[in-house]
């Protein structure tokens with residue numbers, strides 16, 4: 001399913017006297033929804049929503065797809081990461097990767113509601129008991145010059161959505177990125193890990209159970225270094241929550 005670059009258009013449906021928007025993917029009309037007396041626009045239709053690339057059964061630690069849910073994959077058995085488990089809602093595939101790119105690079109924050117609400121459902125399913133929920137959400141911080149360039153931290157925007165939906169406090173000023181690791185994607189796995197070493201510092205107190213928030217997890221090395229830093233500071237349980245999980249061949 002390819003994401004079409006179509007602007008959200010509105011039109012007046014004369015026969016029903018309802019305003020409508022068009023589904024961004026299939027262009028079929030979607031009636032506006034009314035929530036709390038406010039008109040809210042739906043970006044994609046019900047059918048397209050059901051066909052999004054949801055992540056199915058996956059490793060309970062790193063979210064790599066495997067045949068049995070709640071099992072642990074070979075990589076994690078051999079070399080377990082510092083985070084205790086990863087929850088991701090989607091595969092990083094079309095159209096989700098296009099939505100995330102539009103959100104990240106063009107500031108289209110409306111895509112967060114669509115994607116993060118699915119992540120909230122998945123987190124609620126995964127947390128069998130309320131007490132297993134973390135007490136802090138920690139968005140992966142951007143290096144200051146990158147934040148200045150982009151104007152916002154996508155991980156913080158996701159964390160705000162999750163925090164208000166799940167009633168968990170967002171700790172946005174505790175973790176700081178002190179190393180510019182911008183070229184990370186061009187490095188091989190080994191150099192990537194050494195490049196990230198000591199990339200984060202913490203300032204301030206954190207609860208014992210935290211969740212790191214990011215938009216996409218690929219190798220997990222960035223989140224893993226942040227998880228290492230959190231555990232070194234005494235945090236006992238670290239989860240990793242992301243909108244999508246990408247996989248390198």
Ligand SMILES: [Zn+2]
Nearest residue numbers: 023026045048
């Ligand atoms: Zn559609």
Ligand SMILES: [Zn+2]
Nearest residue numbers: 059062073076
């Ligand atoms: Zn795994």
